[in-house]
Amino acid sequence: MTTDPGDIVWHDHSVSRESREARLGQRGVVVWLTGLSGCGKSTIANALDRQLNEQGRATMLLDGDNIRHGLCAPPAALVQEHGQEFADRFGLGFGATDREENIRRIGSVASLMASAGLITLTAFVSPYRADRDRVRGIVTAAGRDTDFVEVFVDTPLEICESRDPKGLYKKARAGEIKHFTGISDPYEAPREPEIHLRGGDDRTPDQQAAEIRQWLAERGVLG
Ligand SMILES: Nc1ncnc2c1ncn2[C@@H]1O[C@H](COP(=O)(O)OS(=O)(=O)O)[C@@H](OP(=O)(O)O)[C@H]1O
Numbered sequence: 001m002t003t004d005p006g007d008i009v010w011h012d013h014s015v016s017r018e019s020r021e022a023r024l025g026q027r028g029v030v031v032w033l034t035g036l037s038g039c040g041k042s043t044i045a046n047a048l049d050r051q052l053n054e055q056g057r058a059t060m061l062l063d064g065d066n067i068r069h070g071l072c073a074p075p076a077a078l079v080q081e082h083g084q085e086f087a088d089r090f091g092l093g094f095g096a097t098d099r100e101e102n103i104r105r106i107g108s109v110a111s112l113m114a115s116a117g118l119i120t121l122t123a124f125v126s127p128y129r130a131d132r133d134r135v136r137g138i139v140t141a142a143g144r145d146t147d148f149v150e151v152f153v154d155t156p157l158e159i160c161e162s163r164d165p166k167g168l169y170k171k172a173r174a175g176e177i178k179h180f181t182g183i184s185d186p187y188e189a190p191r192e193p194e195i196h197l198r199g200g201d202d203r204t205p206d207q208q209a210a211e212i213r214q215w216l217a218e219r220g221v222l223g
């Protein structure tokens, strides 16, 4: 038993991770898709989610836009229910510190899901190497070194911008959005991702998802 700072005591569970994974017939992992806005993260993650479920695997998908409606909501979404001081303190935007907290929260939740034996798919820009590396540390400390699978969805900025499905690149170019990744905010590409997906070629999202699924299967994640 370890005593964390502030005398918060960790409780070991009576149901082990191994027994949860054995019952599901799979390994719990975090498949962390990172890349520019518009690179294809969400589409590929959804395709992979569908393919894995069709195979009978237990999964969960966490996506940047969706999580920012709840767990990591902006101040404007919190102020009515919680008041301005709470909203300013806990609401998240896109400054570097806010993104650090966004990824810290998601990394902790994703690690819990992997510990439950789920193949946990996460699709977040997560532009800062240090933030992604901290999540890697959280996930692997809770399980195995191989439980964190970083997938770099490497779609050139020009293609992401030409897609611009939400019109955000246009707004960013017009200066209407501050700190926009790739335009007015940095993106630190993974140096050694487990999977380097080249985006913007003629492969479909299903084909890109199948590449990730094959990688997982070859390493015994899918039982
Ligand atoms: N300033 C800025 N920079 C980047 N992205 C922005 C920004 N403002 C809004 N959006 C939309 O928010 C989505 C990114 O949220 P994430 O939680 O994935 O970002 S991060 O991981 O905290 O960097 C991202 O969704 P995706 O396009 O699916 O990546 C954008 O649509």
Ligand SMILES: Nc1ncnc2c1ncn2[C@@H]1O[C@H](COP(=O)(O)OP(=O)(O)O)[C@@H](O)[C@H]1O
Pocket: 035, 036, 037, 038, 039, 040, 041, 042, 043, 044, 123, 163, 165, 200, 203, 204, 205, 208
């Ligand atoms: N392999 C692909 N080929 C062609 N278009 C794609 C591909 N993957 C994604 N897209 C398209 O690119 C746009 C952005 O995809 P999305 O998954 O929302 O990216 P992200 O989640 O990284 O912002 C969408 O219109 C989507 O349909």
